[in-house]
Amino acid sequence: MAKSDPLYTVLKLAKEAEEQAALRLKAAQFEHQKRANQLQSLQDYRLDYMRQLSAQQGQQIRADYYQQFHRFVQQVDGAITQQLAVVADARQQQQYRQQHWMEKQQKRKAVELLLEKKAQQQQQRENKQEQKMIDEFASQQFFRKKSG
Template sequence: MATKDPLFTVLKLAKDAEEQAALKLKAAQFEHQKRLNQLQALRDYRLDYMRQLAAQQGQPIRADYYQQFHRFVRQVDEAIKQQLAVVAEADRQKQHRQQHWMEKQQKRKAVEMLLEKKALQRQQRADKQEQKLIDEFAAQQFLRRKLTNGI
């Protein structure tokens, strides 16, 4: 009887939805981390480039080299700015996926709780029925003894 309960179908669907949400969350977390790594690589690249200039301090630098250097640094800064926006979007996507997964998890848990409640109610009914049968059997035995001893 319990296996024919439509809630088992609902539970399976809820578990499947939660699993899909978890996979999407994992992908969003991976994408966010990938974007963060790219941002850090850009920052490291800029830092290395600045160190190269600092290492040349005290040495004569051609004006065109200096202008080219600053132009390149501005381009790297712009790339960092753009990457920050990409990281922010990846973070928003990750947060959205996490919220979605949590909602699916709550739905699954609610269905499981309903099934547990129904199972508990079935068990309580069965226990009452069993107790009723035991009581009837004891009453019949009592009456038989009374009749047997009374005759």
């Protein structure tokens, strides 16, 4: 099949769109992972801070220190809540990018399939033409021998 077929241009554009979608997906995956790691760091930080308080159990703790500690834990909890939302948004963006990439991949595959079918049809036409020429040549040979 001739490379001048407009479907080759469509295929080229479909491949480029798929590549761009793949790059965007990779960026979204990276972003989600980064946000999830930040969340994990906050949760680990909170856990460490709570362990510090547990280690001081049984000891006398000043009321102002305990209040300060409690306020700080509330701030960390607020940051965790915000980060949970950020992670959820990043996850949603990643899923959207995944779907978008899959759609672009399907489109490219459909164009490739169409080109493959066209190539097969062209090959069949060429095979029929060749067989017709062979049959015609054989029949001419047969009549020549018969008449000669």
